Amino acid sequence: MLSDAKTRSIVIQCALVALVAAFPALLVSTTFANLRARGIPIGFDFLRMPSRIVISEAILTYKSRDPYYWAIVVGLANTVFISALVIVSSSVLGLILGIARLSSNPLAAGTCRVWVEVARNSPPIVLLIFLYSLWWKVLPPVGEALNPLPGVYISMRGLEVPALSVDIASQGLFLLVIALLLAAVGWAPGRRGWLPPLVLAIGAVGLWLAEAKFTVDWPAFTGSNFTSGKELTPELTTILIGLTIYTTGFVAEIVRGGVLSVGRGQWDAGQSLGLSRGKILRLIIIPQMLRIIVPPLNSQYINVVKNSTLAIAVGYPDFLAVMNTIISKSSHSIEGVFIILGVYLALNLTLSSAANWYNRRIAIVER
Amino acid sequence: MKALSLPLPTEPLHGQIRFAKLQRPARLLFGTPLNAALTLLFGALLVVTVPPMLRWLVIDAVLFDPNPSACRAASGACWSFVYAKSGQLLFGIYPFDERWRPAIVCLLILALLGWSVRPASWAPRLLALWLAALALIFWLMGGGFGLPEVPTSSWGGLPVTLILTVVAIGVAFPAGILLALARRSTMPAIRIGAVVLIESVRGLPLLSILFVASIMMPLFLPEALLPDKFVRALVALTIFAAAYLAEVIRGGLQAIPKGQYEAAAALGLPFWRTQYLVILPQAIRVAIPALANTIIVMIKNTSLVLVVGLFDLISSAKAALADPEWPSPAAETFLFIGAIFFALSFSFARFADFLERRGPAAH
Numbered sequence: 001m002l003s004d005a006k007t008r009s010i011v012i013q014c015a016l017v018a019l020v021a022a023f024p025a026l027l028v029s030t031t032f033a034n035l036r037a038r039g040i041p042i043g044f045d046f047l048r049m050p051s052r053i054v055i056s057e058a059i060l061t062y063k064s065r066d067p068y069y070w071a072i073v074v075g076l077a078n079t080v081f082i083s084a085l086v087i088v089s090s091s092v093l094g095l096i097l098g099i100a101r102l103s104s105n106p107l108a109a110g111t112c113r114v115w116v117e118v119a120r121n122s123p124p125i126v127l128l129i130f131l132y133s134l135w136w137k138v139l140p141p142v143g144e145a146l147n148p149l150p151g152v153y154i155s156m157r158g159l160e161v162p163a164l165s166v167d168i169a170s171q172g173l174f175l176l177v178i179a180l181l182l183a184a185v186g187w188a189p190g191r192r193g194w195l196p197p198l199v200l201a202i203g204a205v206g207l208w209l210a211e212a213k214f215t216v217d218w219p220a221f222t223g224s225n226f227t228s229g230k231e232l233t234p235e236l237t238t239i240l241i242g243l244t245i246y247t248t249g250f251v252a253e254i255v256r257g258g259v260l261s262v263g264r265g266q267w268d269a270g271q272s273l274g275l276s277r278g279k280i281l282r283l284i285i286i287p288q289m290l291r292i293i294v295p296p297l298n299s300q301y302i303n304v305v306k307n308s309t310l311a312i313a314v315g316y317p318d319f320l321a322v323m324n325t326i327i328s329k330s331s332h333s334i335e336g337v338f339i340i341l342g343v344y345l346a347l348n349l350t351l352s353s354a355a356n357w358y359n360r361r362i363a364i365v366e367r
Numbered sequence: 368m369k370a371l372s373l374p375l376p377t378e379p380l381h382g383q384i385r386f387a388k389l390q391r392p393a394r395l396l397f398g399t400p401l402n403a404a405l406t407l408l409f410g411a412l413l414v415v416t417v418p419p420m421l422r423w424l425v426i427d428a429v430l431f432d433p434n435p436s437a438c439r440a441a442s443g444a445c446w447s448f449v450y451a452k453s454g455q456l457l458f459g460i461y462p463f464d465e466r467w468r469p470a471i472v473c474l475l476i477l478a479l480l481g482w483s484v485r486p487a488s489w490a491p492r493l494l495a496l497w498l499a500a501l502a503l504i505f506w507l508m509g510g511g512f513g514l515p516e517v518p519t520s521s522w523g524g525l526p527v528t529l530i531l532t533v534v535a536i537g538v539a540f541p542a543g544i545l546l547a548l549a550r551r552s553t554m555p556a557i558r559i560g561a562v563v564l565i566e567s568v569r570g571l572p573l574l575s576i577l578f579v580a581s582i583m584m585p586l587f588l589p590e591a592l593l594p595d596k597f598v599r600a601l602v603a604l605t606i607f608a609a610a611y612l613a614e615v616i617r618g619g620l621q622a623i624p625k626g627q628y629e630a631a632a633a634l635g636l637p638f639w640r641t642q643y644l645v646i647l648p649q650a651i652r653v654a655i656p657a658l659a660n661t662i663i664v665m666i667k668n669t670s671l672v673l674v675v676g677l678f679d680l681i682s683s684a685k686a687a688l689a690d691p692e693w694p695s696p697a698a699e700t701f702l703f704i705g706a707i708f709f710a711l712s713f714s715f716a717r718f719a720d721f722l723e724r725r726g727p728a729a730h
Contacts, residue, residue, distance in 0.1 A: 013556035020560060031586050104395055105402045107409040121663070121712040123670035126681065126705045133697030306572035312674060320575055333582050340575050341567070348570045 031334065046332050047072075053325050055317045057233055068326060075322030076343060082236075082308045082318065086243045087301050093244065094251025101256050112252065119249025125313050128242040132314045135234045151218050159237040160219035163230035235316040243307055250300050258293035290362050298355035302348050319343065435693045445696035449703045452687045456703065459523015459683035465515065468507045469526040475500060476529045484718050486725075497537070504530065519597035523678035525707065527597075531669045531679075535604035536612075536662055542605070543612030548642065550617055561613075568610035573668055576603045581675040600672045607668070611661050619654030620646065659719030663712045670708065680704050 035042060047069040055062050055074055059081045062074045101112040119127075136156055140146065145155035153160040217230070232240070262285050270280035311318040317325075320340065327336035397403045427443025431450055438445035449456065458469045479500055482488055508526060510516035549561035568576070580603035585593060594602070623646055631641040651658070673682045684700045 009554050013554050016560060017556050034586050100405075103402075103405060104398075105405045105409075106395060107413070108405045111409050111413070117713065118709070121667075121709045121716060122705050123667035123708050125670050125673075126701060126708060129681065130698060130701040130705060133701055137698055306574075309572040309574040310671075312574065320572065320578070324578060327582060333586060337579050337583055340579070341571060344572060344575060345567060345570045 035334070042332075042334060044335055046330050046335070051326065051329070053322075053329050055322060056315070057236065057317065068330065071322055071326060072319070072339065075317060075319040078311075078317060078322075079305070079308050079319040080347075082239055082243070082311065082316075083301075083305045085240055086247055086304050086308070089240070089244045090247035090251050090304070091297075093248040095255050097248055097252035098255025099259065101252060102259060115245075116249045116252050119246050120253070124243065124246045124307050125310050127246055128238060128310055128313050131242045132234070132238045135238065153219055156234070157231070158234050159232040161230050161232065162219065163217040233316075235311075235314045238314050239308070239311050239316055243304065243310075246307070247300060247304055250303075251297065254293050254296045254300065257296075258289040261292050262288045287362065291359075294355060294359050294362065298352060298359075301355070302351050305344070305347055305351065438696065439694050444699045445694065446699060448693050448696045449699055452690075452693075452700075455524075455687045456680070456683055456700065457524045458526065459678045460521055460686065461523055461526075462515075462517060462521065465517060468510075468514070468517075469522075469524070472504050472507050472526045473529060475504060476526075476533060480533075501534070501537075519595050520678075522597065524680055524683045527672075527677060527679045528669050531601060531604055531672060532666050534601060535608050535669070536665055538605045539608035539612055539665075542609040543616055544647065546609060546613035547616040547620060550613065551620060565610045565613050568606060569614070573603075573607050573671055574674060576607055577671060577675045579603075596675065596677055600675055600677050604665070604669065604672070608661070608665050611664070612658070615654050615657040615661050616650060618657060619650035619652075622653045623650055656719060656723045659715065659722065663715055663719075666712050666715065667708060680707065 032042070048067050050065045051068045051071045052064050053071060054064055055071060057078075058074045059077045060074050062071065066074075097112045097115060100108045101116065103109050139154060139156050142155040142157045145153040145157075145160070147153055151162045219230075266284050266288065267280060270284045275283065308318055309320045312321045312324075323336050323340050327333045330336075395402065396406045423443050425443075427441055429437045429441045429443065429445050429447045432438075432447045433451055435448075438448060454463075454466055457473075458466050461469050479497065483493060483497075506512060506514070508517065508522060508530070509519070546561050546565060549557045550565060552558050552561070577600060580599045581596065584599055627645055627649065628641065631645045636644065670679060670681060673679050678686075681701075681704060684704050688695050688697055688700060
C-alpha cells in the first residue's frame with residue numbers, strides 16, 4: 001500500500017500534521033505547568049495596569065504611571081521613528097553614493113568604495129558601540145558646541161535641531177488627519193484628475209479647522225543650556241547616524257547595480273528619438289532602474305526595521321527593549337513574546353505589501 | 368550558458384575607462400567641470416579628515432608601552448591597551464592557564480576554513496574532516512578526557528564567535544535545503560508548514576528570536592532538559608540561518624529547467640536521488656553568490672549574542688575596558704573588534720567574488 005504515491009503522500013502529511021500539532025501542545029502544557037508552579041498568572045489583563053517602568057526617552061509623552069499598553073505604544077513609536085528617519089536618509093545618501101561610485105573620478109569612486117566596503121563588512125552592533133564610544137571623546141562640551149549648519153548644534157549633550165512644533169488642540173486628531181491624508185495620497189496616484197487635489201484640500205481645511213499652527217523653534221544657547229529647539233540625545237543620534245551609515249552602504253550597491261543594468265543602448269535610443277537628457281533619464285532610464293531596484297530596496301527597508309532593535313546596544317528604549325523590560329517587570333513572558341512576534345510580523349508585512357503594491361504599479365505592462 | 372555570454376554593449380566602454388585610467392590620471396581628475404568639482408570636493412574632504420585621523424591612529428598613538436600612564440599622557444590612540452589585553456579580548460574569561468586551548472581552536476577553524484575554500488578540496492572527505500575537527504574543538508574547549516573541564520559559561524571571545532558561525536551555518540545548510548524542498552513540495556501540509564516557518568522567521572529581527580530563545584525555553588522545557596545559554600543561542604542562530612538559506616536555495620531550485628526533472632524521471636530515479644544527483648548540485652551552484660551574501664550576514668549576526676549574555680568578542684571587550692588601571696580606550700578596542708569582523712567577512716566576500724567569476728557552469 002505504501003508504494004502507492006498518493007497514499008504515501010497522505011500518510012506523510014498526516015504524520016506531519018500530527019507532529020506539528022503534538023509538539024506545541026506538549027510545549028504549551030509544560031509551559032502552563034511551569035507557570036502555575038511559579039504562581040504566574042496568564043492573560044492580557046495586565047496591559048491596563050500602571051506599568052511603573054522607566055522609559056528614558058520617547059517620541060510620545062510617557063509617564064511611569066501610564067498603563068503597560070501605553071508603554072508598548074511608546075516603544076513602538078520610537079522604533080517606527082528611528083526606522084522611518086533611517087530609511088529616508090539612507091535612501092538619499094545611498095542614491096548619491098551609488099552614482100558617485102560609478103564616477104570616472106578616482107577620488108570620488110574610491111572614497112565611496114571604502115564607505116560601502118566598511119558598511120557591508122562590519123556588524124552594525126559594533127559600528128553603533130564604536131560610534132557611541134566616540135561621542136564623549138571627540139565632541140566638545142555644551143558651551144563650545146559645534147555648529148555645522150545654521151540651527152544645528154552638536155556637543156556632548158546631544159544634537160540640537162530646529163523643531164517644528166504643532167500647536168493644536170488635540171495631537172491625536174492631527175495624527176489621524178495626517179494618516180488619512182497619507183492613505184489617500186498612497187491610494188490615489190493610479191487615478192489622475194480631481195480626486196487627489198480634492199482629498200488634499202479636505203485635509204488642509206480639516207487642519208485649519210483643527211486650528212493647527214506651525215512654528216519653527218530654533219535652538220538658542222542661553223548661559224549653560226539650549227532652550228527651545230529639539231534635543232536628540234547622544235543615544236538616539238548614534239543610532240540614527242550608525243544605522244544610516246550602515247544601510248547607505250547597501251542602498252548604494254543596489255543603486256549601482258540598477259544603473260549598470262540599464263544598457264547604454266537605451267541612452268542611444270532615447271537620443272535618436274530626439275529626447276533631451278532629462279527626459280531620457282525620467283522616461284526611459286529611471287523607470288527601468290526602479291523596476292530592478294525596488295525588490296532589493298524593500299528587503300533593505302525591512303532590514304532597517306529589524307536592525308532598529310540594535311538600539312538596545314546603546315541603551316535607547318526601542319520597542320524590543322521596552323518589551324524586554326515589561327517582561328522582566330511583569331513576568332508575563334508568554335504574552336510579551338506573542339506581542340513581540342505579532343508586532344514585528346505586522347510591521348514587516350505592512351512594509352513588504354506596500355512595496356509589492358508599488359512594484360506592481362511600476363512593473364512592465366505586458367500586452 | 369556559453370551561448371548566452373554574447374559581448375555586452377558596455378564592454379568597449381569599460382575597456383576605454385581602464386585604458387584612460389592607466390594613461391591620464393590628470394584628465395580623470397580635472398577633465399570635465401563635473402570631475403574637477405568632484406575632485407575638489409572629495410580632495411577637501413580627505414585633507415580635512417585624513418591627517419587628524421592618521422595623527423590619532425599612528426603618529427600620536429602609544430603602540431606597545433605596557434605602562435598605562437603612557438596612555439594617559441598621550442593625545443593619540445592607546446594601542447598598548449589592546450596589545451596588553453589581547454589575551455582577554457580574544458579569549459574572554461576563559462581560564463588564564465588554559466588559554467592555549469581556545470588559541471588552537473581558533474587556528475584550527477581558520478585553517479580549516481582556508482582549506483575548505485579551495486575548490487580542489489570539495490569532496491565528501493571534507494565533511495568527515497569537519498566533523499572530526501568539531502569533535503576535537505568541543506573537546507579542546509570543554510575539556511574532559513584528561514583536560515580540565517571548562518563550562519560553556521566561561522567560554523568567550525573569538526572562539527565563541529567562530530564556533531557559533533561555523534556550527535550554525537553547518538547545521539542550517541542541510542536544514543535550509545530540506546525547508547526549500549518542502550516549500551516546493553506538492554503536498555499541501557508540508558508546503559504550508561514550510562512557508563509559515565520560513566516567513567515568520569524572516570519577518571522577525573534576530574534579536575527578538577534570541578530573546579524568545581532565552582526567555583521562553585526555560586518556561587516550556589522541563590528543568591532537566593534545559594540547554595545552557597550557549598546552546599540556546601546556537602539553536603536560535605541556526606533556525607534564523609536555515610530560513611534565509613532556504614529562500615536562497617529555493618531561488619536556485621527555481622532556475623533549474625523542467626527538462627532536468629523529466630530527464631531524471633526518464634532514467635527512473637526516485638525523488639531523493641533525483642534531488643541529490645541531478646537537481647541540487649546545479650541549484651546550489653546557481654545560488655552561490657546569494658549563499659555567500661547570506662553567510663556574510665550570518666558572520667556579522669553572531670555579534671548579537673552578547674545581548675542575551677553570551678561572552679562573545681564585544682562582551683569580552685567591555686569586560687577588558689572595565690579595568691580601572693587603564694584609561695578605558697573604548698574607541699580603539701571596538702575598532703580592533705570591528706577589524707576582526709571586517710577581516711572575516713571581507714575575505715569571505717572576496718572568496719565569493721572569486722566563485723562568481725569562476726562562473727556557475729564551471730566544474
